[in-house]
């Protein structure tokens with residue numbers, strides 16, 4: 001079992017109640033593999049229905065992306081509603097858009113219903129525009145979401161500067177559906193709530209085998225096994241050889257973050273003064289927010305590894321200097337990274353792989369709200385509801401072609417995107 005990375009979230013989260021490894025042969029109605037937001041939310045929704053569920057987590061709840069992310073509760077998908085209508089047709093596309101727009105509400109409802117202590121902030125999410133091209137993106141986004149009743153406003157340059165606390169951006173979108181959480185506390189809260197309703201959650205229990213015989217699935221771990229009618233795979237960017245095709249249906253890319261020491265009250269009051277989280281319109285986006293102790297977090301993309309060393313933080317330090325010159329000398333208390341699961345079509349995927357075997361993954365860096373909401377959908381499927389009643393299309397599982405080549409391709413694209421982002425900024429300045 002691997003420990004949580006040494007992150008701000010691990011240092012400040014609500015305590016882990018502790019979950020024993022599976023050390024026996026057992027049975028359940030549903031077995032969930034993976035204890036992040038997706039798997040834990042699936043288990044919670046099943047337990048709320050009174051369905052017997054076992055969760056197998058290789059490490060500890062929230063060990064994967066769910067305990068490492070920016071905690072930004074972002075509505076919608078990378079694709080805006082028009083793209084969903086073109087991809088899936090008017091009816092299914094609109095259903096998916098409505099669902100994607102409702103994911104923060106699903107998350108915050110869970111927080112309230114189960115009194116999960118996770119510093120939940122429901123005051124909205126900012127998407128500041130880094131250049132003219134970014135303004136086009138947010139204008140189109142706002143226009144496409146309004147027919148769905150989304151509470152979104154476009155901010156001019158002055159209002160953006162006020163809410164971000166920086167002159168860096170040319171405008172922004174304020175989406176009042178969004179907000180933020182302490183992600184590891186939220187993951188632990190989901191686990192606690194599910195366990196309180198009877199879900200059996202096992203840490204240090206990697207699923208190493210998966211087979212079906214006579215209509216029953218058997219999931220094996222090093223010290224035990226679970227026999228279940230239905231299995232949900234919720235392993236996302238950490239999917240491994242348990243199901244090789246699932247593993248090859250996403251490309252893991254790495255995202256990393258830094259957190260400063262707590263800022264002085266004077267400086268903190270000038271940065272994100274109303275407490276919003278923000279992710280900008282760069283292709284290699286900068287995402288940033290404060291935590292409840294007024295530490296400033298900054299995240300970005302780029303390195304091809306899970307573990308960072310202190311030298312890697314230079315890129316984010318430079319970004320923070322440009323955004324917030326008022327910070328003066330910047331000292332980081334924490335730096336850490338994790339895997340984001342990308343799909344070829346930039347959409348999250350929901351699969352029935354074989355009879356009784358389901359998976360939901362590929363959140364393309366937007367899985368805080370979407371992964372949590374996906375869990376509620378996976379629970380409905382695992383409870384026996386038909387695929388055509390789901391708000392997301394249930395699609396066949398397909399590996400990405402030439403999967404092995406994707407890591408170097410992503411690396412090359414990263415460099416290209418960085419160049420494009422910089423070129424757009426330069427064009428604005430000239």
Ligand SMILES: Cc1cc2nc3c(=O)[nH]c(=O)nc-3n(C[C@H](O)[C@H](O)[C@H](O)COP(=O)(O)OP(=O)(O)OC[C@H]3O[C@@H](n4cnc5c(N)ncnc54)[C@H](O)[C@@H]3O)c2cc1C
Nearest residue numbers: 034036037038058064065066069070072207338366367368
């Ligand atoms: C640095 C970073 C910043 C991000 N910031 C944001 C953000 O601000 N907003 C946002 O919306 N999204 C963000 N994301 C994405 C978001 O964190 C993910 O989309 C989301 O957490 C996915 O949840 P999950 O439960 O599907 O996967 P994970 O949380 O990755 O969970 C998968 C789990 O499966 C377990 N597992 C794997 N194989 C097995 C096995 N064989 N047996 C048992 N267990 C297994 C792993 O140990 C892991 O705990 C970020 C991601 C990263 C890495």
